[in-house]
């Protein structure tokens with residue numbers, strides 16, 4: 001079907017919660033996408049940091065194909081090997097405790113919120129100004145953005161937003177605090193790295209009070225910043241870590257990872273999901289981790305990130321780039337959404353805008369130097 005036909009169906013049958021570009025993608029490979037008319041695009045968004053291994057990575061495709069032919073779903077009432085192996089690998093690669101699987105980033109954060117409330121009953125949850133933790137009601141309550149929250153009031157009580165200021169965080173955390181939630185690099189908020197001072201202040205405040213430090217690495221994790229988890233280059237280790245987006249190699253999967261002390265806060269019946277951690281998706285995630293949890297791949301994320309950042313700095317009307325690895329943004333003089341649309345429709349380059357003046361870049365982590373240079377060339381033409 002053509003884009004026009006799909007748009008007609010959308011207007012009659014699809015709840016309009018998304019604004020879509022008039023492009024229909026039918027195939028993807030590596031950093032490339034193809035539309036229904038056979039046009040090739042360079043993808044520097046990767047499905048919002050989901051396709052970190054690139055589109056249709058052969059190892060992910062093979063893992064899914066093999067598993068989907070044997071067993072698709074049984075629920076968490078039973079064992080499957082992929083889920084257990086994935087939990088073991090995720091915990092070993094990060095905080096060394098235990099893992100709870102979810103189907104998305106918001107759900108991983110919901111699990112973290114519930115775990116913190118059970119571990120520290122009645123306590124407040126401190127969140128950072130401009131944070132984004134998801135769209136479900138608990139995660140939305142942890143997302144202090146009036147435009148996103150107000151239509152759905154009242155929010156879940158118990159969340160306190162603080163300014164991006166180490167002293168403000170220190171003052172907000174007290175003996176009645178359950179947890180502090182932080183994205184080490186705020187993604188949806190415009191790719192703003194949280195300062196080392198704020199991260200250290202949050203760690204110290206949690207150590208002082210017993211509150212739980214939670215890092216939301218739904219976007220910054222899975223190799224995106226040049227280490228497997230962004231916290232590994234900050235020197236601050238959280239107590240809980242949430243992951244999703246790139247975790248499933250393109251398939252929907254989220255995870256909450258604990259440190260050893262918090263591994264047994266949930267008991268049977270406390271939390272659950274019918275689908276989460278199913279064998280097909282766990283197999284895909286194991287294949288994706290095999291690709292990403294690799295020092296040469298991570299080194300190339302750092303190198304290609306530096307190359308992209310250097311090029312972005314030279315674009316006409318662009319601010320100094322910010323971010324880490326291949327999670328980058330620049331502010332522009334012009335209208336960022338208009339630049340995104342022209343890049344897509346005129347130059348066949350997929351990027352996105354996190355706000356009226358901010359362009360965000362999240363290419364697949366397997367991107368080549370040539371593809372980085374090509375994307376910069378296309379962007380330069382749009383912005384000149």
Ligand SMILES: *Cc1c(COP(=O)(O)O)cnc(C)c1O
Nearest residue numbers: 104105106132133134187218219
């Ligand atoms: C995308 C995102 C979420 C929400 O993930 P979904 O899978 O869309 O629910 C939560 N936290 C951060 C930091 C994100 O970038």
